[in-house]
Amino acid sequence: MTNYWEDVRKYYEDFESGMVAPHAEVYQHEMPGGQYSNLQQQAKAVGLGSRWDEVKSMYSRVNDMFGDIVKVTPSSKVVGDMALFMVQNDLTEEDIHNNGMKIDFPDSVIELFEGYLGQPHGGFPKELQKVILKDRKPITVRPGELLKEIDLLGLREELKSEMGTEPTEHDVITYALYPKVFKDYVQIISKFGDISVLDTPTFLHGMRLGEEIEIEIETGKTLIVKLISIGQPQPDGTRIVYFELNGQPREVIIKDESVKSTVQSKLKADSKNEAHIGATMPGTVLKVLVEKGKSVSKGEHLMITEAMKMETTVQAPFTGTIKNVYVESGEAIQTGDLLIEMDK
Template sequence: MRTHDMLNIIAPTAHALPNLFSMEMWGGATFDVAYRFLNEDPWKRLEALRAQAPNILFQMLFRASNAVGYTSYPDNVIRAFVAQAAASGIDVFRIFDSLNWLDAMIVSIDAVRQSGKVAEVALCYAGDILDPSRSKYDLKYYVNMAKEVEQAGAHILAIKDMAGLLKPEAAYRLVSALKEAIDLPIHLHMHDTSGNGIYAYARAVDAGVDIVDTAISSLAGMSSQPSSNSLYYALQGHDRQPHVNIDSLNKLSHYWEDVRTHYKDFESSLLFPNPEVYHHEMPGGQYSNLRQQAKSLGLESQWDRIKEVYRQVNDMFGDLIKVTPSSKIVGDMALFMVENNLTEDDIYKTGDSLDFPNSVVEFFSGKIGQPYQGFPQELQRIILKGKAPLTKRPGELLEDTNFDQIRNKLSGVLTRPVTEKDVLAYSLYPKVFLDWVKLTAIYGDVSMLDTPTFFHGLLPREELQVDIEEGKTLVIKFISIEEPLPDGTRIVNFELNGLPREVIVKDRSFKAITTTKIKAERDNPGQLGASMTGKVVKIMVKKGDSVKKGEYLLVTEAMKMETTIQSPFDGVVKELYVMPQDSVETGDLLIELVKAAEA
């Protein structure tokens, strides 16, 4: 969601709903998405919203040692990020680890406590405590973990049900058991994919839950949270009915109903309650993203199979807690298997010759952390190809990030003073941050544009008013676009505050001439092909180089999913068929090797 749409409504929301526990508005994927897709500064967003709503706690989602990223970061990055987020307006940090590994959360808990803010530590819910055959994550598991979380210094215990797997009776039993076992307030967060969210919340309320997360009605349901408006009526007559003005909720819902239409082109979420989530167990936040990935890879017609393989991968990996980044790992593997038409048996039979997605390799290397009850040993051996995994917390082994070095580097890139927020953003997402800096240098701050214009542009003769600062408004009127020039550019005519202007732009609708690439021969172990449709991002070798078995040769990327191609034997690079940034399709020949004796 763009800052423009939130700033228009944040003050009325804070005024109309003063009894909210908190508003969650930052963290998780919203951090890199702001830079990557919305061309906005997430720090400025947070501070602008904070200024407009001083009376309600702000909450963020924090991925413990993964911060707001998808890998483990050094401890000094975690501590510095928490301190800056607290200074910029965050009051409550919902800390979780994607594997429910408490060791990975200790640094974050301590950092939040040192900042003087609220450390809300989450139990991520997986499995089914009502099913005796799913004994890995039973009621005893969650009670024991809750006690450990309390001892670790948490102020609040959260139940994070990211897929909406907590059935109503399970919600009652879990909350009841936790209320007996610990003295912390309990905050329940769940997605409504199954359609049972309101009923589950009502049962949790009966059991004594202290806080529940909801969404404004026009943004609620399915892969979002249960509806605030519906919960108000569901608990009518109950002594714990929310103290909220339903007319205010309805008015806010009307606003978001209108705004949501601006994003309809990007919605690929559920259109109706889908209880099959109890089978595939895909988190609500991942469902739409994974479907979009599948579409980009040309696999949309196989979506039902992808969901089935997603569950198969989960079981292969030992029945994981699935939330970012562990859910992404399961999703990457599912897409990899579907695109390459692989079965579980194929993985075990031919896995030694397969190049798995980097996220999968990192997971089995222990770089994400240690899963409850450990890794499947044989699968770990196949995926790591004999390399030894980590057994300690990754943050213990990572060197501190040199912030001064980053600051010096950015001082040569930015045309303004480098801030601590810039340094932290680069520490987490160096390429994403630098791409945003380059784009901002060209286009300036585009967050002030209204959403339809940002996404779709203006129609001929349409006029737009842009408030670039207090008391200063630009009036922009689109006049016409001229015919394309030989170099593929066009002249765009417009008026700026009534004066004619023109700008030359590249017409990206021109289709480049494409050539058919050679396909790798499946029965030739020296010909290495692309395992996913995407692009080449890095090449580590050149023609004639000698390489060892397992040596990294090149990296491909497909929708944020990287795959490193490794040498299957000791040999020599006979030929490279691609260059960095080349687009490739599944099976395209990337590199050809010959064994050392044949060179």
């Protein structure tokens, strides 16, 4: 088994954290090993790879600010989410305490201080809890007591409609536990088919020119695929890929995501204008909850965004009217992009 894992690990070297020896600095940031590699990838994904040392330092400071909580999954991720959020927005502990009532914190941080991950010994820091929760009330019972019973038969029918096929028991249980992740999985399967039949290097890195691979799509049925050439990018960002399938020449037009066909710049929020609500992290708009002209109250939910599986609910900073909404559900956003403009 040792030889097997030595060979397999090489396939995933692009995802390694670069830690090839014990790190004495763990006594400084107190970050669990699994969280270290995950958070480092998150930092790179949101453009903070060059500020990794700041993120590690901030992780330790956030942990102290939270009351030195027990850091296991998922509490260690919450500390990491807050560290990324603070470094990305150049916030200090003083900023959180003094201006936190105007800040939309990541949902994971709010849920932690609401008590949905449990209650730490001695409770949460009271003043910080008030700042993070604002008008929300924390729970005082075991979180599991608040879970609703799941109708597995109803869930099966819902999933059957979502998938278009009869789901397995494994599908139903997975959907019950991780609905959003499973829906993403279903969309990938619907678009690309069962990509689990690909070997690991091909799945992660694609094929080299002239390379030939065998894909067993079911017992006794194997496809032989050979990559012949890749065409030049077209104005619309597509390329023609030429390949052989079981010896027969084929071609397919694909969208090359690395090719920028048209650069469309978005309006940026004015940080000094309280009517401007801007993106605090690069990511995606999951759902827009309001429309132009709607009257909203202070603290009302306006939009849900996501950055590396870290969801943030954007709330109204004051009571007023939605003057304009500049993004749509599913749209990619960058830090500082103007999302919503309000009128008092």
